[in-house]
Amino acid sequence: RKEVEQDPGPFNVPEGATVAFNCTYSNSASQSFFWYRQDCRKEPKLLMSVYSSGNEDGRFTAQLNRASQYISLLIRDSKLSDSATYLCVSDSSYKLIFGSGTRLLVRP
Amino acid sequence: SAVISQKPSRDICQRGTSLTIQCQVDSQVTMMFWYRQQPGQSLTLIATANQGSEATYESGFVIDKFPISRPNLTFSTLTVSNMSPEDSSIYLCSAMRQGRITEAFFGQGTRLTVV
Numbered sequence: 001r002k003e004v005e006q007d008p009g010p011f012n013v014p015e016g017a018t019v020a021f022n023c024t025y026s027n028s029a030s031q032s033f034f035w036y037r038q039d040c041r042k043e044p045k046l047l048m049s050v051y052s053s054g055n056e057d058g059r060f061t062a063q064l065n066r067a068s069q070y071i072s073l074l075i076r077d078s079k080l081s082d083s084a085t086y087l088c089v090s091d092s093s094y095k096l097i098f099g100s101g102t103r104l105l106v107r108p
Numbered sequence: 109s110a111v112i113s114q115k116p117s118r119d120i121c122q123r124g125t126s127l128t129i130q131c132q133v134d135s136q137v138t139m140m141f142w143y144r145q146q147p148g149q150s151l152t153l154i155a156t157a158n159q160g161s162e163a164t165y166e167s168g169f170v171i172d173k174f175p176i177s178r179p180n181l182t183f184s185t186l187t188v189s190n191m192s193p194e195d196s197s198i199y200l201c202s203a204m205r206q207g208r209i210t211e212a213f214f215g216q217g218t219r220l221t222v223v
Binding site: 034042043044045046049087094095096097098099100101 | 138139141149150151152153156200202204206211212213214215216217
């Protein structure tokens with residue numbers, strides 16, 4: 001079983017839609033969690049850190065459920081520029097473990 | 109944030125040769141890492157580059173194949189040795205600065221093709 005698992009998608013949504021990605025992790029000792037965004041042929045870039053019960057940043061909301069070892073990312077009012085791969089990441093002893101990524105395609 | 113310069117950005121190499129990738133961070137960071145990302149796949153951690161000592165390798169990666177140096181807090185190299193076509197991949201350098209919030213930053217990546 002992979003340490004961090006994600007639905008690979010792709011999620012194909014119209015502009016303005018709300019879309020949610022889910023992620024599960026297997027290492028209960030993991031302390032920190034992140035969502036990274038990776039555009040085609042580019043390096044990953046930090047989108048949000050997820051701590052305690054979750055946090056919000058503009059159109060993006062991340063939630064963490066430690067009991068279920070589950071993390072989510074909600075994107076409201078999707079923009080064309082949100083099209084990318086979203087990587088769920090856990091921090092285990094200061095090593096980042098990446099999920100396989102979820103592809104999002106936002107269409108006009 | 110930290111700015112990471114990685115070079116070369118891409119290379120095409122003959123099998124059996126070696127390539128050294130360099131990673132320079134613009135400020136002192138606590139930890140540096142090397143990842144591999146194969147086409148359509150996510151990132152796989154190769155090793156943690158330790159300053160002044162041998163790198164810590166993940167399962168499936170060995171020092172003879174991927175020697176790593178980190179002579180100071182802002183610079184590291186990864187060598188891909190005795191390359192074969194299976195080594196064709198993107199190699200990414202990452203740096204982490206630990207504090208109240210731990211964040212990791214990535215270099216632009218090195219796209220390696222072995223022919």
